[in-house]
Amino acid sequence: MxxxxxxxxxxxxxxxxxxxxxxxxxxxxxxxxxxxxxxxxxxxxxxxxxxxxxxxxxxxxxxxxxxxxxxxxxxxxxxxxxxxxxxxxxxxxxxxxxxxxxxxxxxxxxxxxxxxxxxxxxxxxERGHPDSSVINEGTLRRSSRVxxxxxxxxxxxxxxxxxxxxxxxxxxxxxxxxxxxxxxxxxxxxxxxxxxxxxxxxxxxxxxxxxxxxxxxxxxxxxxxxxxxxxxxxxxxxxxxxxxxxxxxxxxxxxxxxxxxxxxxxYWTFIFERLNKILKSFRTNNHEGGEIEVTFFREFHRAANLNRVLAEGLRQPAESVFHQTCRHMQEATSNMRGTLQQLVDELEEAYYDDNVLLSFSPRAARARLDEDVYYTLLTYLQTRHPTKGFHSDIALAPHQGSIMLSRLATVFDYVVVAGYRYYAASRANTPTNSLALIRVSEAGTTCVGQVEHIVHYECMGHGHELFAYVRWLRSANVSLANTMWADCVDTFKLQAWHDIGFLDPVSEPTPCPIVPLYDLLSPVARHKTIVNGQRYWITIPIARNAVMYS
Structure with a gap:
């Protein structure tokens, strides 16, 4: 490292x-x-x-x-x-x-x-500090030799x-x-x-x-x-x-x-260096000889005893004063910043994401699907399941047994797929965390798009669908082979895109906007630059295994 x-x-x-x-x-x-x-x-x-x-x-x-x-x-x-x-x-x-x-x-x-x-x-x-030979009682003895x-x-x-x-x-x-x-x-x-x-x-x-x-x-x-x-x-x-x-x-x-x-x-040591940085930031007021270590040890036991009491209180009935007091204490202790506890919380979150294949945000809402999402989903299901009949809520059933699609679905703030978190742009403050490298064919072809919605859709008589609704960037017919990025294209999977908005799935040929969640491969960073006199987006996937994608 x-x-x-x-x-x-x-x-x-x-x-x-x-x-x-x-x-x-x-x-x-x-x-x-x-x-x-x-x-x-x-x-x-x-x-x-x-x-x-x-x-x-x-x-x-x-x-x-x-x-x-x-x-x-x-x-x-x-x-x-x-x-x-x-x-x-x-x-x-x-x-x-x-x-x-x-x-x-x-x-x-x-x-x-x-x-x-x-x-x-x-x-x-070589002269040494004038006080280096002075050893006060109660302090750790150190050699004065330089x-x-x-x-x-x-x-x-x-x-x-x-x-x-x-x-x-x-x-x-x-x-x-x-x-x-x-x-x-x-x-x-x-x-x-x-x-x-x-x-x-x-x-x-x-x-x-x-x-x-x-x-x-x-x-x-x-x-x-x-x-x-x-x-x-x-x-x-x-x-x-x-x-x-x-x-x-x-x-x-x-x-x-x-x-x-x-x-x-x-086996790299980023976590240990981060801990060292936090420990070094504490003011010790020149307490040496093991005093600061004893203080940390006492604090550890105090925190352990407090957590034991809180765990016992949270097991009590929810209406009891003991339970409510412990709940408020737990919420108050989670607001620490710049401390070891904050680092532990961040590491737990990162470890949780890294070891999760699929997980949804705790925050979700039951909402009506937008018109474009609803009708795109209808077309997607009709194409994917040709033997089943699907129709919209404003159309007559084409035959007996046809399934009417409801417009209600559960939408999430984000989803964790294979250790990477993707936010829905419609429910986020910025679309930066919504760009993703996405597999669009069984041959491994990839495109970059913005995850607009993350949806869990349940349909009576069909089951449920988990998908992301994606708006695709416009692919640029420009080669980076004759530019300064030529040496980066293969190893870093760089791609160029027009900066004039997203493809219109109604009037332009696009990959299907309905994407199964397992096709989300990597979050993406992007940079706007000029290539051959025109302005483009250049994207790079940040996944550690992005070198494996073809």
């Missing part, structure tokens, strides 16, 4: 592209910020800071670097290379030679600026990989630059980007996407390992040996770990 996201992705995006000024602040970074502000991501992914790459954006967590590499990167970053077209051969050789010289100068400048500070810090450590770093360690200039989710000293200002660099106008500076820069980063993105799948075949594992090794080798060629870290060597062993222990999601 730390090695791949905070070690590789952060190093590439932040320490190479941003700190070495390959991204111009007034061009590429500003354009990226505008893209992030308009990007449509499912809420389960969260959002990246809008000012990512700048001090005001803060440090990203490992989970945010994961999202940047596997979703935002393939979807949005190619747009930054739209106007980056260079000829081959001699001009490329000259470009890379000049850029490598520039990178080498900037790295040396950064080391020169940071070395005096590092020496002063080491000197302070380990002296070797000469090689003094010369190493390494950035901390994990800065948590807050600003740290190394990210507050770009190393090697003063405050005046913040306001520098670099709009007239020639771009230092090359088409190979994007292709190189996308190799890392594709390798991570394969490594992070719920299941992975031997062929996919070999492909991911090959992509990662090619990425590391090209990194030296594109940016020089100064950008290489031990993390890049460690990463070449990832395939071995997957062969030995299985997919990375089975």
């Amino acid at each position: 730390h090695n791949l996201f905070l070690g590789l992705v952060k190093t590439h995006f932040y320490h190479i592209w941003v700190q070495l000024k390959l991204f111009r602040k007034s061009r590429e970074l500003r354009r990226l910020h505008a893209i992030l502000a308009e990007l449509h991501l499912p809420s389960r992914l969260g959002r990246l800071p809008r000012l990512v790459g700048e001090p005001a954006g803060g440090s990203l967590t490992a989970d945010q670097w994961l999202i940047l590499a596997t979703v935002v990167g393939p979807l949005a970053l190619p747009e930054l290379w739209d106007d980056c077209h260079r000829s081959e051969d001699q001009q490329d050789l000259k470009f890379f030679r000049e850029r490598l010289d520039m990178i080498r100068r900037r790295v040396m400048m950064q080391k020169a600026v940071r070395k005096p500070k590092k020496k002063s810090d080491l000197a302070g450590q 380990r002296k770093p070797t000469e090689k360690a003094r010369d190493l200039v390494l950035d901390a990989d994990d800065a948590g989710a807050c600003l740290d000293d190394e990210d507050s200002l770009w190393p090697g630059m003063d405050d005046s660099d913040e306001d520098e106008d670099d709009s007239q500076r020639t771009s230092n980007l090359h088409e190979r820069d994007l292709a190189n980063f996308l190799k890392l993105c594709k390798a991570l996407r394969l490594f992070l799948s719920d299941s992975i075949t031997d062929q996919q594992l070999e492909l991911a390992d090959c992509l990662l090794r090619e990425y590391c080798a090209e990194l030296v060629e594109l940016y020089g040996a100064d950008v290489i870290r031990p993390n890049h060597h460690y990463a070449t062993h990832t395939a071995e770990f997957v062969r030995d222990y299985g997919p990375l999601r089975g």
Whole structure:
């Protein structure tokens, strides 16, 4: 987790592209910020800071670097290379030679600026804290000896990989630059980007996407390992040996770990890091020597005893004072924010979704179906069950035994299918969580649509139907093969769609709007961009097993 996201992705995006000024602040970074502000991501992914790459954006967590590499990167970053077209051969050789010289100068400048500070810090450590030898009664005894770093360690200039989710000293200002660099106008500076820069980063993105799948075949594992090794080798060629870290060597062993222990999601440490972050946020007021641990242990027993009392009270008759008191106490304790209890609740919800094949929201309503939904359902049932007769509530029965469809049905806020939650756009505040990649044929053909309604329909004489009513995006007759997204299409299942609304099922040929719930494959993120002079939506499924879909 730390090695791949905070070690590789952060190093590439932040320490190479941003700190070495390959991204111009007034061009590429500003354009990226505008893209992030308009990007449509499912809420389960969260959002990246809008000012990512700048001090005001803060440090990203490992989970945010994961999202940047596997979703935002393939979807949005190619747009930054739209106007980056260079000829081959001699001009490329000259470009890379000049850029490598520039990178080498900037790295040396950064080391020169940071070395005096590092020496002063080491000197302070060797002198020791004046109170380090004082041991107060009742505190934990610690050694006052300070380990002296070797000469090689003094010369190493390494950035901390994990800065948590807050600003740290190394990210507050770009190393090697003063405050005046913040306001520098670099709009007239020639771009230092090359088409190979994007292709190189996308190799890392594709390798991570394969490594992070719920299941992975031997062929996919070999492909991911090959992509990662090619990425590391090209990194030296594109940016020089100064950008290489031990993390890049460690990463070449990832395939071995997957062969030995299985997919990375089975043993990564996101939950432990999240717990560490919450525990570190507590104010301890310098209580050491086990005091804070004793406090946590007492709180655990207090909470356990309270839960025991509440459970006993909730088993009492509903009209009793004891039951009502316990119910109010239970509701009050569920409103904690920024605490371990909130984390536990979130994890329980995520675990519940991940292990559920089909589940509906507790909130539902009995309602009349809209006209378009009702008549589409009628046509769907007549086509699917030709031996049965169905007719609407305003039509005469065509023959004896024909079933009249009622307009009443149960509609839900959301449904969980194979671990992913889909919201009905008609009952949600935003349609962002309603976009889905949907299977539309037995051959595995997929389309993207907006889930408008989630319906449980019961019909006397027929049984019940569980379905989603979908409005389909307009497929664009444009190929991404000759664009900057060409390298992403197959691995990330990118698709292009017109941005002029949805298909009309009455006047246009569309897939059937009535979709069985098991055909919902993945939530979708989308980005509006310009391809060949026209505006389109580009979508990417976020399901971990989306690489398996054809």
